[in-house]
Amino acid sequence: MNTDHCPARHAAHDVAVVDDTRPVADPGLEEHVERWTDVNPSAGNRAYRQVLGMLALVPLLSIIFVVIYFAVPRDMEVRFLGWHSNAMHVGLGLTAGLAILLIGLACIHWAKQLMSDVEMVEERHDANSSPEERKEFLAAFQAGADDSALGRRKLIGGALGGALGIIAIPAVVTLADMGPHPGPGTRRATIEKTIWAEGVHLVNDVTYARLKASDLEVGSLVNAEPETLKELEGAHLHIEKAKAAIVIVRMEPDSIKIPDSRRDWQVGGILAYSKICTHVGCPISLWERQTHHLLCPCHQSTFDLADSGVVVFGPAARALPQLPIAVDADGYLVAKSDFTVPVGPSYFERDSRDDFKKGDN
């Protein structure tokens, strides 16, 4: 460590000589300019008082903090120019924030105004070791390698490496229980199936009231769920809801395209589609009544519900799955079956050949 106070210009010139090939010779370090607080005692004293003043405010703010913590009612509000917040929350934040900030400002003020500001020069060395050190290292390594007998009994190294590599396999295998293995059977029972089934009533997603076909106005959209969802709770509820959620729309029958294969999937212009976006699975909810488009608020994929849910814009690649529906004897909407294709975002093993494509019939 070669540090010394080196403000004198001529001293630094020694360094500059080395770089004599440069267009302008290194003039060496700038001369040290004394600060106002160095040359004016009253300025120095003022800075001293400022540092002390800032630090003196910290205990004061800390006491106020404690008082606010214990004394301010929990539900008291503060209002200021249309801005309002909880009084205790703002009070604690202001007092603690200012106190901490003042400690920092005091330290920096002290360093900048009162500590020596004479720049120092420290020598730097290349990151690498010296040739001697390298040689010594290699010698030490050689000695160790000789001691290990690896030179004559080479197989130990390979065997040890192999053993260490293989021991990783049991470690990795212990993670195999992190989740069920999505083989074909598991997939059919989970992500490729929902709780929709023949005869399951379509119900309002908040009130769970059954929906009557005659109650739906043309142009309206209703968020719905299967009635059987009511019996579920906790994680089960979430898992099924994340797949079973649907939107029901009623459109003027002559303003929509209904392919022959889906003639009997709808009831007088009432159609039900999966609410889960085929892109990354957001629940789609923005209904453009005039154009019959349904827009996903997450990534703006847009589906044409008047054309079997095909994608008209955005990053989604597949049409929204349609739920075949009918009415029961009392005029309530019921599902005719589960969805015919898996709902939600794509996954590698998904057989997407049977999904509806624009122009299919």
Next chain:
Amino acid sequence: MARPAEVAKTSPALETSTPEKPAPLGGMGGPLGWADDRLGIAALGKKNLRKVFPDHWSFLLGEIALYSFIVLLLTGIFLTIWFRPSMAEVEYAGSYQLLKGVHMSEAMASTLDISFDVRGGLLVRQIHHWAALLFVAAAMAHLLRVFFTGAFRKPREINWLIGVGLLSLATIAGFTGYSLPDDLLSGTGLRFVDGLIRSIPLIGTWAEFFVFGGEFPGHVVISRLYMAHILLIPGILLGLISAHLALIVYHKHTQYPGPGRTEKNVVGYPLFPVYMAKAGGFFFVVFGVLVLMGGLMQINPIWKYGPYNPAQVTAGSQPDWYMGWVEGAVRIMPGWESHIGSTTWSWNVFLPAVALMGLFFTLLGVWPFVEAWITGDKREHHILDRPRNAATRTALGVAGMTCYAMFWISGGNDILATMFHVSLNAVTYFMRVAVFVAPVIAFIITKRICLSLQRADAEKVLHGSESGIIVRSPEGGYSEAHVPITADEAFSLTQHERAEIAVPTPNLDDRGVKTKGKRVSGLRARLAQWFLGDEIAPPTRAEIEAARHRTPTSPDLPEVEADEQRELADRH
């Protein structure tokens, strides 16, 4: 002024009259000696107590990241006292009236308790969130500083790699953190991640089932994210940050060019006391500002979003800012998907999310090695580049920032469309082109600006700086008098070395014999020409000398004004 009186160094009178100061800290006899007997701290302290660090505002960016991380640890510990990482369903019974009786996960309910029923809980929660945002922001700004000044060059490539690792982990730490409260927004974010994981070819479905313990959302993901968020990731972060700092100490900090600054020294202030006070003080400044932000600026008001419901989403849902560019890429990606046999390859999700993130961090990671290969530069660098003097690198950096910005803006395409009353579709189509075209434009403009600045520097060295004094010649022409710049400034403007551009090694030498040894390929030579070829060489010593004789400064000025000019130049 500050020049020490040289006589003091040699005067025997002064030396003998100086009374010996008593040893500080009561000597090595007390507790210090006890500790040194066991730890040898005196030897360590002797080397490092007065270690020199250079001073510059841009060196504080990394410090902000470090201090935000410390604030995150402190506030995070507080939050773990009350947070319950469970997805079990409970009925909310806390003091927030609007959600009373609503069913939600324990995670959400306990986050509401922290916000409304633990005194100071909301403050700490908001400090934690702001600190997380600042952590990533400062890390990214620090990365840009290191990139544009060439501080990643030998011997600091490994520290650059550690930094890239830190940045990627910081974003994951942020994401796992804001997914924990299990509110509607964070649940939507998880749904998005579920889609991303699924989209990975071959292993996507398996990865999804392993992360979520089965189907989305399942009942284990919050507790798993919690483990990652409070143990796994901070543990790795802590280790990497220690290594990052240890390497700074070993390599010593880089410094900006200037008089007296060389590749062999470091000029600045000592660790004790100046940097301890400045850096320590700055920690409290960052902490204090974060506490004020936590107290005055609302962040992530989960009670407004409500508990997660897989059938609901809020329009205008947006991730935390550092995920915005991935969100944007996913938004503007065309809906490409291949159906091969009974498999589905969702390029529309995999490419913009998983592959793009991988590409981003890979490009960052390999850059120091790519640049060193192109330039063939094997030397150590401790003097930083002024960004203008590495025009192509700077232009590439700005192009990268522009590309990032375009993706990021795309993440708010819906908000842009509503705010400016333009078509959402038009914004999306525009951004699809902009992410490719805007970086190219940015590259060209930046490179031109850098080269112009290089020319301006050369001009300044040769002819001095503009004085603002207009001189009329006897013929009636007007011109501006230039004042010579100081030696300090002239040195700073010319100290950078112009790297040599590699030329391809010919296959056969002069005598028609096949050349041996290290070769420069044609590709590398072309890249080197592209990377370095346009740089403006600083004026040579002879040119400066010639310019000095050719253009005497404003010969027509009367004597008095010439004095003023000299003063001007001194002050410069």
